[in-house]
Amino acid sequence: MSALLQTDAASAWSDTSAPVLQLTDVRKRYETGALAVDALRGVSLQVNAGEYVAVVGPSGSGKSTLMHILGCLDTPTAGTYHLAGVDVSAMDETALAHVRNARIGFVFQQFHLLPSLPAWRNVELPLLYAGTPRSERRERAMAALERVGLADRVDHKPNELSGGQQQRVAVARALVTEPALILADEPTGNLDSKSTADVLGLLADLHAGGRTIVLITHDAEVAEAAARVVRIADGLVTEDYLNGGAV
Structure with a gap:
């Protein structure tokens, strides 16, 4: 990516007038031999700075593919994706790696913690x-571990922590770069009801602090924790509403 585009990409994150995420007619097709699967079939979606949006849909609906595109982990087959006002297709791999590491905080269903290392x-x-x-x-x-309530567990390894505590470590890792955007992919999928409530409480606190949150989930009850819900089915957005009113 050119030096000028690098500057534009960096400064765009401080421009709250531009949507944080903007997809226009995004499509994604996977092909294996003669088999072709259209995971996304024309998704248009805009998320503004400071929103808390849940993308909800059943298995096979396309929500995980959408998350991978939003997180710059995959690219659309067609359509455009602007991240903080910058066309992602214009970024080279070095720039994309920087965005993934510094600008986006990822939280996954699988905690992806290294078992040999303590929490910090x-x-x-x-x-x-x-x-x-x-x-x-x-x-x-x-500081990030204190923020998620684990100041007394900083030296504990993953196998010494409960599932809920491990997910808190994963949230702390997502926060440590102070990203503008948090992408949470099924973050409560492996948790009991109490730990689920704890993690959703953390996300609500982050949203209240000004973070943009996109939560991917199959669970309609979990989705209702967000201020806005986007339903997806068969690779298409079927509903997009605020809790309490239509968008």
Whole structure:
């Protein structure tokens, strides 16, 4: 990516007038030999800064494919995707890697914690990849763990933590770079009801603090925790409404 485009991409995140996410007629087709599957069949969606949006749909609806495109983990077959006002197709892999590491915080159903590392070392990993100095990495990791209520578990390894605590570590890792956008893909899928409520409470707190949250889920009850719900089925958006009124 050119130096000018790098500057534009960086400054766009501070421009709250541009949508954080804007998809226009996005399509995604997977082909294996003679078999072709249209996972997305023309999705148009806009998410503005500070929104809390849940994308809900059953297995096979296209929601995971949508999440991968939103997180710059996959590219559309057709259509356009603008992230903070910048056309993602114009970014090279170096720029995309920077966006994924520094601008987006990911939380997954599988916690993706390294079993040999204590909580704070797992949380510092995005900062390590970004080249942040060691002393600053530890300080910021500790602060992120305190923020999610795990100040007393910083030296515990994943197998010494409950499922809910492991997901809190994953949320802390997503927060440690201070990203503008949090993408949470089925973050409560492996949790009991209490841990689910705890994680949803964390996401609500982040939203209240100004973060843009996109929550991907199959669970309609979990989706209702968001301020806005987008329903997807068969690769298409079927509903888009605010809790309490239509968008």
